[in-house]
Amino acid sequence: MVSLLRNQKVRNALLQVLYVGSLAAMILACVMIARRNLAEQGITSGFDFLYKSTGWDVNFSLLPATANDPYWWFFLIGIVNTLFLGGTGLILATIVGTIVGLARTSANELARLLGRTYVDIFRNIPLILQVFFWYALITHLPTPRAAHEAFGMLLTSRGLYVPIPNVGGIAFAAAILAVIAAIALPLWLGRTSRLSQPFGERLGIQLASAATALATAAVILALGRLPDVPMLDFPALQGLNLQGGLRIPPEFSALAIAIAIYGGSYIAEIVRGGFKAVGKGQMEAAQSVGLSPWRVFTLVRLPLALRAMLPILANQYVWLMKATTMGIAVGFTDFFMIVALTINHSGQTLEAIGILMGGFLAINLSLAAVFNRINKAIALKGNQLRG
Amino acid sequence: MEMVVVAPPAPGRLEDLKRRFFATPLQALLSLISLAIMAFIVWKLLNWAVFSAVFTVSGGPEACQAAAGACWSVIAARWRIILFGLYPFEEQWRSALACVAVVVMTVLSCMPAFWTGRRIALVWGTGTGLYYVLMKGGVLGLPYVGEEAWGGLALTLFIFVTTCLIGFPLAICLALLRRSDLPWISRTTGLIIDGVRSLPLISILFTFAVVLPFALPQWLQGDKLYRVILGSALFFSAYQAEIVRGGMQGVPAGQEEAAMALGMSYWQRIGRIVLPQAMRNALPATINQFVISFKETSLVVIVGFFEILASGNAAYGTGEWRFAYVEVYAFIAFIYFVFVFSLSRYGAYLERRMAVGER
DSSP, X not given: OHHHHHSHHHHHHHHHHHHHHHHXXXXXXHHHHHHHHHHHTTOOOSSGGGGSBOOOOOSOOSSXXXXXXXXHHHHHHHHHHHHHHHHHHHHHHHXXXXXXXXXXXXXXXXXXXXXXXXXXHHHTSOHHHHHHHHHHHHHTSOOGGGOEEETTEEEETTEEEEOEEOBOHHHHHHHHHHHHXXXXXXXXXXXXXXXXXXXXXXXXXXXXXXXXXXXXXXXHHHHTBOTTSOSEEOOEEEXXXXXXXXXXXXXXXXXXXXXXXXXXXXXXXXXXXXXXXXXXXXXXXXXXXXXXXXXXXXXIIHHHHHHHHHHHHHHHHXXXXXXXXXXXXXXXXXXHHHHHHHHHHHOOHHHHHHHHHHHHHHHHHHHHHHHHHHHHHHOOOGGGGOO | OOOOOOOOOOOOHHHHHHHHHOSSHHHHHHHHHHHHHHHHHHHHHHIIIIITOBOOSTTHHHHHHHSXXXXXXXXXXXXXXXXXXXXXXXXXXXXXXXXXXXXXXXXXXXSGGGOSHHHHHHHHHHHHHHHHHHHHOOSTTOOOOOGGGOOHHHXXXXXXXXXXXXXXXXXXXXXXXXXXXXXXXXXXXHHHHHHHHHSOHHHHHHIIIIIHHHHSOGGGOOOHHHHHHHHHHHHHHHHHHHHHHHHHHTSOHHHHHHHHHTTOOHHHIIIIIIHHHHHHHHHHHHHHHHHHHHHHGGGGGGGTOOBHHHHHHHHHHSGXXXXXXXXXXXXXXXXXXXXXXXXXXXXXXXXXXHHHHHO
16 A cells, blocks of 8 residues: 555546545535525525526616516626626726826826826725715715706716617617727728728728718618607606606716726726837837828837737726626626525525626636637737837 | 037026927927816815815814815714724724734835745734734733624725735645646646636625525534635635746746756745745736735625725715715725825835846
């Protein structure tokens, strides 16, 4: 027996079996105990509960939801809410981060100071504190009767009311796509090598494409317009409450603002790092071949900086997605809050935790996969890699 | 013929300003915009926080609410609850002293003189022990105060310190296991680390606080506070393990091979050759992780602990101070800012200091 233990191979195999085995045994024991405890409370394990109706309601949902809907539908609502909040926060944070990051790399000392102050303040205060702050601020706004008004929007303690166009859902979505195209087309035309014109002489085509896309959007909106109502639906006071317009609940805006500001301060640092990573020689070379400052920026500095930023940015986005779970602090029904409510109401603890893990794994992995694709697509090939 | 060398005129103050801020029209515009933004914010902030603010409690909440600026009286009236939570009033000096012990411990461990395994363990052991005795009492004539009464800043610091204290050794273990030559050990550990990293911290805290009591036998459950600390330490260690592993990868392979050639055992190689160099490589990222986990202690408010954020909510949430939420949050934000900013500045200083050695 002892001589067997002296054998390196046997010892290694034994060690591995012991390690994996004890971990597996621990997890198994936990699951067994949990199942027994839950069974004592009359909760049968299994995923049958997914088809039962919940009996409770959610306060925010992009999909139609009632208390009669089954659990699996609520989980879907949670995931959609998380993705919607995460997506909004991610876009806003990227905009904020880009502006602040550019300020931090600017040649102007005052702009740099401003950017640095922003980053130092908002990076060093916990996100959840900022969420609480914005939530308190919004819910302490005046009641609908005394609402602040700006550009047809109403700021009240019940949320932000914005005017929406009175058009059908499909037409609205199509118009949004057209507006996105109006931004994306000129950018793509400016970079593609499929046009015969040289890069400097494309302004006309770019402007024309943007104008066409915007015109298309306008036509779609005009065609999809609902009959017999004004083009824009403005929120207005009726009785004690507000009617019309689109209500953005305080929970959502507080979270989106906090994620935008906090995430923006992190993204600003990533943007700054990306620009710092661009070799000085590259820019000097671009200047010495006679490119204008704007084109040095768009053709040399920005593309190189983007490549340096992207992997870190991907990590940050995954982090921001996970940060949406703060929703539970202010009562926004994101995926995690739905899971927590499910555990409270149905007692299906193990299954709900499993769904939670699976959901976040799926979200994180798909985000990572998308960014890996982008990263690979824009990676510099061959000898361009030299710094 | 004599050459006359004339030095270029030293730039006057005005010219210097002009060169720095108004070199081109674009720069001038940018400077003016930045200046305007700064002046606006600074003026508004000063006006709110200092000039029109109320500092004394004498007028009571009503007088305070009428003021145009900040109402700092809420802090004057409620600072004890924010800092100490529900800790018994006469014993709050202990809570304050415990906070000081933790701060001193952190400052000491930032000094290079304490950067040996034994000394740092001694400092952290003493600091945490002191904190625990002071807070819990029951010995040396100090009345006993149970964990459920701990709160405010003291609880925040306790969670942070114990998270690091448990998480750091765990992180080194995980990193070593993941680096193991035995494929099944490294794979399983990798799965654990990546699994924990892919989950949000809140979900882990929730699992440890609410779900774990179902899955553990009675005698293993312990207090909710310690379960949550364990969860937070697990999360910390999963991230820190990757940092330590990154640091180990930065140690040239020749170092370990040379140690092996000298006949050193595994533990000697790890303890004397690899880890010291790896920790040096990993130090900036480690400080950053400490900063992040300090901020993340605030998440325990969600699983129902009375730490500084929750006690802040309570401080303005009751009755007459309901309107003064901005001041309370500003106060808590300032406390966090002081801790986090000094830690991250220290990290930046360390990074510069180490860069000197590498040139």
